[in-house]
Amino acid sequence: MWLYIFRRTLLLIPIFFVITVVVFSLIHLVPGDPISSLLGPGSTLDDRDALLIAYGLDQPLWIQYLRWIKDFVMGDMGQSIIEKQPVADMIFYNMPFTLRLGLLSLAISFFVGITLGIISAVKKNTIIDYISMIIALLGVTVPAFWLGLILILIFAVELSWLPVSGSGGIEYLILPAISVGLGGAGLVARITRVSMLEIYNQDFVLLLHAKGISQNAIVIKHILRNAIMPVITILGLRLGFILGGAVSIEIVFGRPGIGSMLLTALFRRDYPVVQASLIFLTMAVIIGAFITDIIYSYADPRVRDLYK
Amino acid sequence: MSIDYQKTKKHKSPLKVLLKRLAQNKMGLAGVVVILILIFVAAFAHILEPYSYKLQDISNMSQPPSLTHLLGTDEFGRDLLSRIIRGARISFTVGVVSVAMSVLIGLVVGGLAGYFGGKVDLILTSFADLTWSMPSILIALLLVAIIGPGLESVVLAIGLSYWAQYARLIRGQILSLKTSVYIEATRSLGASDFVILVKHLIPNSISPVIVAATIGVGNAIVLEATLGFLGMGAQPPTPSWGAMMSSGTAYLFISPWVIVFPGIAMMITVLGFNLFGDALVDIMDVKNRESNL
Amino acid sequence: MLKVSDLAVEFTVDKKTIRPISGISFEMQKGEVLGVVGETGSGKSLTAHAIMGLTSLVGGKISGQIVFEGKDLLSKSHKDMQSIRGAEISFIPQNPMTSLDPVYRVGDQIVEGLLKHLKITKWAAKKRAIELMEQLRIPNAERVFEQYPHQLSGGLKQRIVIAIGIGTEPKLIIADEPTTALDVTVQAQIIRLFKELTVANNVGLLLITHDLGVIAQICDKIAVMYAGNVVEHGDIKTVFSDPKHPYTRALLDCIPYIGMKKGSLKAIEGNVPTPSNFPKGCRYSSRCPYVIPQCKTEFPETIELACGTKVTCNKFDLNLPRH
Ligand SMILES: Nc1ncnc2c1ncn2[C@@H]1O[C@H](COP(=O)(O)OP(=O)(O)O)[C@@H](O)[C@H]1O
Ligand code: SF4
Ligand SMILES: [Mg+2]
Numbered sequence: 039m040w041l042y043i044f045r046r047t048l049l050l051i052p053i054f055f056v057i058t059v060v061v062f063s064l065i066h067l068v069p070g071d072p073i074s075s076l077l078g079p080g081s082t083l084d085d086r087d088a089l090l091i092a093y094g095l096d097q098p099l100w101i102q103y104l105r106w107i108k109d110f111v112m113g114d115m116g117q118s119i120i121e122k123q124p125v126a127d128m129i130f131y132n133m134p135f136t137l138r139l140g141l142l143s144l145a146i147s148f149f150v151g152i153t154l155g156i157i158s159a160v161k162k163n164t165i166i167d168y169i170s171m172i173i174a175l176l177g178v179t180v181p182a183f184w185l186g187l188i189l190i191l192i193f194a195v196e197l198s199w200l201p202v203s204g205s206g207g208i209e210y211l212i213l214p215a216i217s218v219g220l221g222g223a224g225l226v227a228r229i230t231r232v233s234m235l236e237i238y239n240q241d242f243v244l245l246l247h248a249k250g251i252s253q254n255a256i257v258i259k260h261i262l263r264n265a266i267m268p269v270i271t272i273l274g275l276r277l278g279f280i281l282g283g284a285v286s287i288e289i290v291f292g293r294p295g296i297g298s299m300l301l302t303a304l305f306r307r308d309y310p311v312v313q314a315s316l317i318f319l320t321m322a323v324i325i326g327a328f329i330t331d332i333i334y335s336y337a338d339p340r341v342r343d344l345y346k
Numbered sequence: 347m348s349i350d351y352q353k354t355k356k357h358k359s360p361l362k363v364l365l366k367r368l369a370q371n372k373m374g375l376a377g378v379v380v381i382l383i384l385i386f387v388a389a390f391a392h393i394l395e396p397y398s399y400k401l402q403d404i405s406n407m408s409q410p411p412s413l414t415h416l417l418g419t420d421e422f423g424r425d426l427l428s429r430i431i432r433g434a435r436i437s438f439t440v441g442v443v444s445v446a447m448s449v450l451i452g453l454v455v456g457g458l459a460g461y462f463g464g465k466v467d468l469i470l471t472s473f474a475d476l477t478w479s480m481p482s483i484l485i486a487l488l489l490v491a492i493i494g495p496g497l498e499s500v501v502l503a504i505g506l507s508y509w510a511q512y513a514r515l516i517r518g519q520i521l522s523l524k525t526s527v528y529i530e531a532t533r534s535l536g537a538s539d540f541v542i543l544v545k546h547l548i549p550n551s552i553s554p555v556i557v558a559a560t561i562g563v564g565n566a567i568v569l570e571a572t573l574g575f576l577g578m579g580a581q582p583p584t585p586s587w588g589a590m591m592s593s594g595t596a597y598l599f600i601s602p603w604v605i606v607f608p609g610i611a612m613m614i615t616v617l618g619f620n621l622f623g624d625a626l627v628d629i630m631d632v633k634n635r636e637s638n639l
Numbered sequence: 640m641l642k643v644s645d646l647a648v649e650f651t652v653d654k655k656t657i658r659p660i661s662g663i664s665f666e667m668q669k670g671e672v673l674g675v676v677g678e679t680g681s682g683k684s685l686t687a688h689a690i691m692g693l694t695s696l697v698g699g700k701i702s703g704q705i706v707f708e709g710k711d712l713l714s715k716s717h718k719d720m721q722s723i724r725g726a727e728i729s730f731i732p733q734n735p736m737t738s739l740d741p742v743y744r745v746g747d748q749i750v751e752g753l754l755k756h757l758k759i760t761k762w763a764a765k766k767r768a769i770e771l772m773e774q775l776r777i778p779n780a781e782r783v784f785e786q787y788p789h790q791l792s793g794g795l796k797q798r799i800v801i802a803i804g805i806g807t808e809p810k811l812i813i814a815d816e817p818t819t820a821l822d823v824t825v826q827a828q829i830i831r832l833f834k835e836l837t838v839a840n841n842v843g844l845l846l847i848t849h850d851l852g853v854i855a856q857i858c859d860k861i862a863v864m865y866a867g868n869v870v871e872h873g874d875i876k877t878v879f880s881d882p883k884h885p886y887t888r889a890l891l892d893c894i895p896y897i898g899m900k901k902g903s904l905k906a907i908e909g910n911v912p913t914p915s916n917f918p919k920g921c922r923y924s925s926r927c928p929y930v931i932p933q934c935k936t937e938f939p940e941t942i943e944l945a946c947g948t949k950v951t952c953n954k955f956d957l958n959l960p961r962h
Contacts, residue, residue, distance in 0.1 A: 056476065067492050179616035181568045183575050184591065184609040191602050241737040248691055248732065249752040249803060250725030253717075260740050267742075278481035285483055286572050290595075301576060304491045316488060320480050327479050339742055339787040 043332055061316050062103050065309050116310035125314045136295040140281050142215035147222025147280055155230025177224025182283025186217035186290040203292035214291045222280035229272050233265040267338050274330030278323045367629045374625020380618025388435040395428035418603045429585040430611050436586045440501055440570045441563040447505030449559050452512025460520030478510035490578040500579045504566050512555055519551030557626045564619035571612055587612050640843050642666040646703035648694050659914040660685050660867040670841040674854035677864030678911050683847045684733055687813045691730050692720040726756040731804035733815040735797035739788040745799045746784030749806055756807045771802040793820035811843040830857055851894050863887045866912050866922035873948030883950040885927050929954050
């Protein structure tokens with residue numbers, strides 16, 4: 039098991055490099071180079087060349103990449119062209135906000151989704167099942183930013199229970215996390231239901247009934263325990279989808295975070311920042327998926343044996 | 347008696363059987379109705395809109411819903427209903443075109459990976475998995491940043507960020523079909539790789555793709571709206587639902603209906619595609635669980 | 640001890656109602672072994688599930704009467720049935736390969752039932768589980784206790800499932816083809832163990848099998864099922880020496896015996912009708928060599944003969960001695 043975890047962790051390294059190569063080369067496809075925006079009016083071609091050399095932009099792309107990645111790995115992610123401060127500082131300031139939002143959203147997705155899924159599966163083909171599934175489907179279909187705006191209208195403006203925007207204590211986190219998490223909750227609920235119904239028809243459930251085990255114990259201890267594994271797998275696979283809403287939600291709620299930092303930088307063509315935030319966001323999702331995968335292989339004895 | 351019954355059953359075309367099963371699926375039928383209405387509205391938007399979607403009326407700014415403006419007006423006094431109707435055309439087009447693009451890329455990548463296996467498969471699949479695990483919104487944002495904002499770039503961006511799902515599906519299907527007796531027989535008759543792939547394998551693995559694509563149109567519409575909301579999509583005055591909500595955000599407290607109604611329109615639309623897709627899963631008896639998620 | 644009368648189960652599939660079993664009647668006494676035989680699809684498992692009260696879980700509507708130790712089981716509430724199932728009546732299911740929960744250790748799955756029905760501690764339950772496993776000739780029982788189902792062979796899984804069935808010392812054991820996954824020697828051991836259990840503890844055993852050899856070894860009574868009906872039910876010796884139903888006769892002809900001519904082993908021609916197209920008259924009429932016109936239109940009555948055998952056939956007075 040530990041060997042498996044170790045091998046999987048090593049695998050993250052090439053993934054990291056592939057992502058950096060992709061992001062780096064894509065950013066260099068962007069029309070208009072960053073130098074132009076640095077040059078003041080009335081500057082000469084010589085000024086331009088000087089800057090190109092200063093930033094190493096006269097070198098071939100792969101040398102630029104090697105230089106950049108060497109610095110990147112050492113923690114030097116360059117200067118923000120607009121903010122005039124180290125990108126690393128900006129990332130480390132913003133990262134915790136995004137992580138907190140992401141984790142709480144994920145928790146909401148998981149627990150709300152599982153609960154809805156169980157209710158639906160147990161009350162299969164009743165009105166309760168239909169209502170929960172419509173709610174789940176709405177969760178999947180409604181974009182996070184819209185849900186965020188509607189929640190602001192209801193809970194911040196009409197009811198004044200929670201702050202409209204900003205960041206601070208948990209009260210600032212609730213509405214954003216619900217907006218992001220409900221989409222995932224819908225997804226989780228749908229998988230939980232399907233997977234529980236599938237498990238319900240398996241032979242071992244019949245034997246449990248024959249053993250005289252109570253319905254509740256069968257549902258929770260056995261059916262849910264088995265059904266949760268596909269849920270974990272798909273949660274890991276669709277982590278990007280579930281957390282993708284966080285980018286727009288940071289904008290809606292005016293929260294600091296990597297998402298809003300990325301968008302601001304995109305609009306201002308502040309490419310060192312764009313580069314770093316894309317890499318961090320993607321890596322966060324991939325590491326998240328990696329952790330889910332480990333949990334999955336631990337939770338299922340059959341998979342556990344596969345990686346012994 | 348029983349023989350007659352079987353005869354009539356044999357004469358039914360598969361399409362008729364599908365339609366009959368659909369007619370029995372209430373949720374799926376609701377989805378179909380929503381989609382048909384959307385197509386109708388999108389096709390005849392220029393006739394259906396009560397006002398011109400561009401018509402500004404400064405004296406009627408940010409009016410709540412009323413008899414003259416059923417869904418109210420926006421910050422330029424434009425009729426919201428007319429703009430939503432126009433937006434339907436854009437959402438529908440973006441959704442269908444971008445999904446068609448994803449499916450096409452997915453067919454090529456997944457088809458090659460599944461058919462050739464080995465190293466080709468390993469490289470293509472790792473790449474697909476990597477794209478699949480990245481949030482599509484990030485891929486789309488990056489692409490829009492490169493090509494510049496606008497509807498065409500949004501279509502391209504969505505198309506390029508969702509293909510991995512179809513590639514995975516097609517690959518899985520082909521892997522299981524490849525070794526079937528039927529394909530072996532075709533090969534022994536001397537059919538070329540290309541002929542087998544295009545004429546036999548892909549058509550036979552298409553039904554989970556159709557299901558996924560149906561739901562995919564809904565997802566694409568949501569992604570378009572999100573990009574539009576972030577200011578990356580259709581540029582004013584083009585009334586994409588996302589863009590409408592984007593400019594409405596500044597007036598959220600003054601005219602919330604500018605946010606609420608386009609959102610509801612989108613919700614119903616996406617719900618329609620999902621219900622139809624879910625019904626297809628049952629009707630076509632698609633076994634792959636991933637295709638309906 | 641167990642008396643089943645006119646038992647039927649009804650399902651609604653695609654708005655059509657089917658009755659895969661109906662008119663099932665038989666009885667058995669304490670310490671007796673009743674063998675139920677019949678081809679696949681004849682409704683043996685469904686009958687077992689019905690007695691356990693498990694058919695309602697899959698949407699089956701049950702009718703008739705099941706009396707166990709003077710208790711009318713069909714009138715019991717869900718809760719009451721829960722404390723009877725696994726305690727007084729236990730069940731050994733047909734598919735040992737898939738009947739264990741894949742995510743729990745097999746030992747814990749034996750313990751789960753013991754804890755539920757016997758007033759013992761966890762530690763005592765574990766000890767008892769290991770004893771049971773040893774009794775069932777499971778090598779390294781303590782180690783197997785810690786293993787997960789996927790780590791065990793089919794034969795071991797089958798024995799775990801049997802351990803679950805016999806562990807709570809029930810008064811009636813219903814075993815649905817319990818030895819199919821075992822090799823012949825183990826099979827014989829297990830069958831002997833079943834016999835010991837029934838004799839020593841005065842337990843009733845309802846043994847479903849399509850192995851007539853097994854039936855001949857340990858059963859006291861037999862019920863022959865065909866297409867959802869019991870067609871012949873009686874004392875094992877009487878039925879084997881003097882089968883009254885043409886189907887029983889055909890089944891017996893399928894058994895190889897010492898000294899038989901090569902190639903003379905017969906198989907019954909044709910197929911068992913499925914519940915959606917049971918014929919109106921006798922369900923065996925499409926394959927029966929003794930069929931008369933009346934069989935096609937009238938459902939035969941069940942007659943109790945002087946020898947004690949109950950038979951459901953229009954030509955119950957046929958003389959069909961074996962060989
Ligand atoms: N849940 C169910 N729904 C519908 N039909 C069923 C169900 N369970 C069993 N049956 C029907 O009952 C018949 C008998 O099955 P079974 O009891 O498993 O036979 P056996 O154990 O003798 O092989 C089958 O033909 C099957 O169609
Ligand atoms: S009732 Fe008729 S068809 Fe049925 S078993 Fe008896 S003789 Fe044969
Ligand atoms: Mg059976």
